[in-house]
Amino acid sequence: MDEGAPPSGAPRPRPRARLLRPRTRVDWFLTVIRVAVLIVLAVGFTAFIAQEINPDNPFARWANPDATGLTGAQFRGLVISGIAQGSMYGLIALGYSMVYGVLGFINFAHGEVFMVGAMTGMITSNKLADAGLWESNFIGSLVFIVVVSIIVSSLTAVVMERVAYRPLRGAPRLIPLITSIGVSFFLQNASVVLLGPASKSYPNVPDWVKAKHTFLQIEGAKILVIVVAALSMAALWYYVDRTKTGKAMRAVAEDAEIASLMGIDVNRTIVRVFAVGGAFAGMAGILWGILFRSVIHTTGFLPGIKAFSAAVVGGIGHLGGAMAGGLSIGVAESVGPLLILEPLGVSGVSQLRDAIAFAVLIGVLLLRPAGIFGERLPAEDRT
Amino acid sequence: MNKKLLTLLAALFALSLLAAACGDDGDGEATDTTTAPAATEAPDEPGDEMMDHLGDGSLGAVTVEAGGAVQIRSLNAITGDVAFFGLPLERAVILAIEDYGQIHGFDVDLGTTLDDLCSNDGGQAAAQIVVADEDVLGVIGTSCSGAAVAAAPLITDAGMVMISGGNTSPALTSDLAGTPGENYNVGYYRTAHNDLFQGAAVAKFVFGELGFTTAAAIHDGDPYTQGLAQAFADAFEAEGGTITGFSAVNKEDTDMVPVLTEIAAGGPEALFFPIFQPAGDFVADQAPGVSGLENTVLLAADGLLNTNYLALPQTAGMYFSGPDSRFGENVNQSTGKTAQDFLAAYEERWGEAPAAPFWAHGYDATTMLLDAIAAASYVDADGNLNVDRQGIRDYLNSIEGFSGLIGTINCDDFGDCGAARITVVQNIGGEENAVASMDNVVFSFVP
Numbered sequence: 031m032d033e034g035a036p037p038s039g040a041p042r043p044r045p046r047a048r049l050l051r052p053r054t055r056v057d058w059f060l061t062v063i064r065v066a067v068l069i070v071l072a073v074g075f076t077a078f079i080a081q082e083i084n085p086d087n088p089f090a091r092w093a094n095p096d097a098t099g100l101t102g103a104q105f106r107g108l109v110i111s112g113i114a115q116g117s118m119y120g121l122i123a124l125g126y127s128m129v130y131g132v133l134g135f136i137n138f139a140h141g142e143v144f145m146v147g148a149m150t151g152m153i154t155s156n157k158l159a160d161a162g163l164w165e166s167n168f169i170g171s172l173v174f175i176v177v178v179s180i181i182v183s184s185l186t187a188v189v190m191e192r193v194a195y196r197p198l199r200g201a202p203r204l205i206p207l208i209t210s211i212g213v214s215f216f217l218q219n220a221s222v223v224l225l226g227p228a229s230k231s232y233p234n235v236p237d238w239v240k241a242k243h244t245f246l247q248i249e250g251a252k253i254l255v256i257v258v259a260a261l262s263m264a265a266l267w268y269y270v271d272r273t274k275t276g277k278a279m280r281a282v283a284e285d286a287e288i289a290s291l292m293g294i295d296v297n298r299t300i301v302r303v304f305a306v307g308g309a310f311a312g313m314a315g316i317l318w319g320i321l322f323r324s325v326i327h328t329t330g331f332l333p334g335i336k337a338f339s340a341a342v343v344g345g346i347g348h349l350g351g352a353m354a355g356g357l358s359i360g361v362a363e364s365v366g367p368l369l370i371l372e373p374l375g376v377s378g379v380s381q382l383r384d385a386i387a388f389a390v391l392i393g394v395l396l397l398r399p400a401g402i403f404g405e406r407l408p409a410e411d412r413t
Numbered sequence: 414m415n416k417k418l419l420t421l422l423a424a425l426f427a428l429s430l431l432a433a434a435c436g437d438d439g440d441g442e443a444t445d446t447t448t449a450p451a452a453t454e455a456p457d458e459p460g461d462e463m464m465d466h467l468g469d470g471s472l473g474a475v476t477v478e479a480g481g482a483v484q485i486r487s488l489n490a491i492t493g494d495v496a497f498f499g500l501p502l503e504r505a506v507i508l509a510i511e512d513y514g515q516i517h518g519f520d521v522d523l524g525t526t527l528d529d530l531c532s533n534d535g536g537q538a539a540a541q542i543v544v545a546d547e548d549v550l551g552v553i554g555t556s557c558s559g560a561a562v563a564a565a566p567l568i569t570d571a572g573m574v575m576i577s578g579g580n581t582s583p584a585l586t587s588d589l590a591g592t593p594g595e596n597y598n599v600g601y602y603r604t605a606h607n608d609l610f611q612g613a614a615v616a617k618f619v620f621g622e623l624g625f626t627t628a629a630a631i632h633d634g635d636p637y638t639q640g641l642a643q644a645f646a647d648a649f650e651a652e653g654g655t656i657t658g659f660s661a662v663n664k665e666d667t668d669m670v671p672v673l674t675e676i677a678a679g680g681p682e683a684l685f686f687p688i689f690q691p692a693g694d695f696v697a698d699q700a701p702g703v704s705g706l707e708n709t710v711l712l713a714a715d716g717l718l719n720t721n722y723l724a725l726p727q728t729a730g731m732y733f734s735g736p737d738s739r740f741g742e743n744v745n746q747s748t749g750k751t752a753q754d755f756l757a758a759y760e761e762r763w764g765e766a767p768a769a770p771f772w773a774h775g776y777d778a779t780t781m782l783l784d785a786i787a788a789a790s791y792v793d794a795d796g797n798l799n800v801d802r803q804g805i806r807d808y809l810n811s812i813e814g815f816s817g818l819i820g821t822i823n824c825d826d827f828g829d830c831g832a833a834r835i836t837v838v839q840n841i842g843g844e845e846n847a848v849a850s851m852d853n854v855v856f857s858f859v860p
């Protein structure tokens with residue numbers, strides 16, 4: 031990844047400079063892998079297209095005689111479910127990205143903040159359902175559980191920062207990283223102790239949420255997830271880009287020391303970053319609950335890892351990139367198995383979805399080491 | 414210099430390999446020679462006071478000193494996602510030991526109950542704890558076939574027996590036609606049914622009762638789920654139906670749309686997914702939303718047949734296969750208890766009804782083991798209890814017409830002792846009907 035790093039103090043490399051550099055064995059190896067990835071994608075995709083045009087096409091079945099192809103409705107279903115899942119990854123990824131931007135370390139416990147949000151939503155919605163409010167006033171209840179869950183997960187994130195990360199502010203970045211893994215286990219086990227190890231379900235949602243929308247043929251829950259994610263993204267953009275607090279955050283991210291000289295309260299800004307990241311994780315937790323209606327103490331683990339990958343794919347520290355990364359990973363893992371792998375004759379394709387998600391991460395890093403929207407950092411900022 | 418060092422290392426490595434190989438041989442011979450005489454001596458020594466007991470001593474003997482207790486163990490999935498399934502099994506072992514009382518005046522000790530974690534690793538770790546204690550005679554467990562695959566070789570190699578009330582994978586016993594399964598070990602027994610019966614029952618139900626000719630199956634890679642899905646697919650094709658899709662998910666997947674889309678491509682009339690929670694929640698929830706599966710009938714197996722799953726709104730109307738839990742007036746011949754007695758005691762002790770249907774299998778398994786120990790042991794002149802390990806196996810191998818809670822128990826040559834009566838129940842729907850749904854039998858199967 032870092033093969034192009036100039037000695038510190040040298041001017042930032044322009045893209046052209048890389049081409050002029052003598053090619054090393056590593057470069058050749060990477061090129062071979064890049065080409066191989068593109069060939070696999072191209073072959074799988076061609077076979078899929080051939081299959082869709084005509085299942086009897088000799089191209090369609092050369093690798094997998096059992097391949098059946100997808101109908102238009104099925105393909106759309108896959109893409110939509112990928113986008114819905116990806117929006118959630120994106121919302122979680124925002125938290126990873128913001129914390130990284132400001133403090134420069136990966137907060138691995140962020141996936142657990144998402145789980146805390148989903149758990150809070152589960153408890154609150156079940157209480158509302160017991161009171162009969164869930165059915166009679168679904169939208170009102172939804173807003174209520176979103177608010178409660180955002181408060182609880184923001185609070186979790188803020189307490190986490192205060193207790194586990196602030197005392198380590200000056201330490202090398204590896205230390206808070208390891209601490210965050212510990213916090214992650216702590217939160218998971220706290221959930222087991224408080225709520226038990228079984229999977230817990232959300233109350234039944236009204237039919238219009240479950241049923242497919244007549245015009246778009248998409249389930250209401252997925253539309254809800256996508257719309258809410260888009261709105262949250264817009265709100266975050268406004269907050270970071272247009273408000274004074276947002277400006278302070280960007281200033282701290284740029285250089286905390288200088289920012290404090292300019293009269294910015296760095297600690298308060300960092301707390302705000304954690305609170306906002308936690309709020310988005312809590313929001314994602316509720317959307318998860320509405321979409322999948324089941325939550326368990328390990329719910330945050332895999333989505334957390336995938337969201338982290340999404341943040342890296344998009345270019346860590348870049349907010350739009352986090353969302354884009356989330357969407358690409360979500361869609362890739364949803365569509366990839368049947369689109370690319372099945373025509374190639376791979377067996378058990380649906381079990382390989384996680385492999386696809388992480389293959390996207392590796393693939394993007396191979397082609398663009400800093401992520402889709404990432405900027406190449408000068409060497410002194412990279413350590 | 415580097416090269417020299419490398420050659421030296423290589424030579425050392427080769428030597429150590431050689432040494433290890435020799436060492437192993439030596440060990441093997443050593444244990445052979447020590448156990449054999451001990452075994453032949455044991456019956457000789459006590460002379461006339463030796464009572465009639467089973468076994469030729471070929472696996473060695475365990476002596477329980479006067480005042481000591483007979484050691485058996487429970488190894489079930491008591492934590493995690495499937496604790497609902499393992500806890501009733503463990504509790505059945507506890508109740509069975511209490512109901513049974515003493516063996517030749519010796520108490521039975523369960524020690525610390527162990528957890529198989531419903532996984533290969535969990536089964537292996539727990540089995541290592543069991544075999545480290547040479548006084549243990551037998552193990553009731555595991556709950557999950559996946560754990561048994563790792564635990565059974567260790568436990569049976571140590572001369573102990575293992576009787577499971579929950580394992581159903583055909584790989585652990587046989588194909589019912591005389592070929593041992595790939596994970597069969599001598600000394601392994603079970604009172605749970607072989608999933609070939611369950612697969613056949615579901616296939617007969619779908620083909621014969623529902624009148625469908627196309628079906629698909631999903632498993633999660635676990636030996637239990639894979640074995641059962643395969644048994645169903647084979648039996649359904651044998652009935653004359655067509656399997657339009659056979660796929661797998663990961664246990665921790667939540668978005669099932671891709672796998673369901675893959676299944677939908679074949680347009681099956683029925684979808685059988687013998688998996689666990691939480692993945693089972695998502696399949697039932699998302700299947701009706703996938704184009705091509707809107708009207709597909711969903712079926713699951715005993716891994717999901719529990720009140721927690723039946724209470725979910727998306728499982729209303731679903732069919733579940735499982736062991737026949739209409740035990741009626743069946744009496745366990747060793748303790749004289751009926752299922753009603755058991756349930757009353759269970760409810761009184763733990764304040765709830767068993768959440769999953771295999772408790773009776775665990776109870777019968779325990780009494781069979783205790784009977785076997787009684788038949789393979791005698792009290793010698795010093796008041797010590799001598800138990801012949803081979804005798805325990807001899808007794809279990811010869812079980813024929815044993816009356817248990819689950820019905821009449823007969824053990825075949827590969828450890829399958831279950832009554833093999835399978836029922837299909839339909840979920841009435843609604844949280845309040847979850848318990849009633851467990852008994853809402855719509856189809857029953859007797860091989």
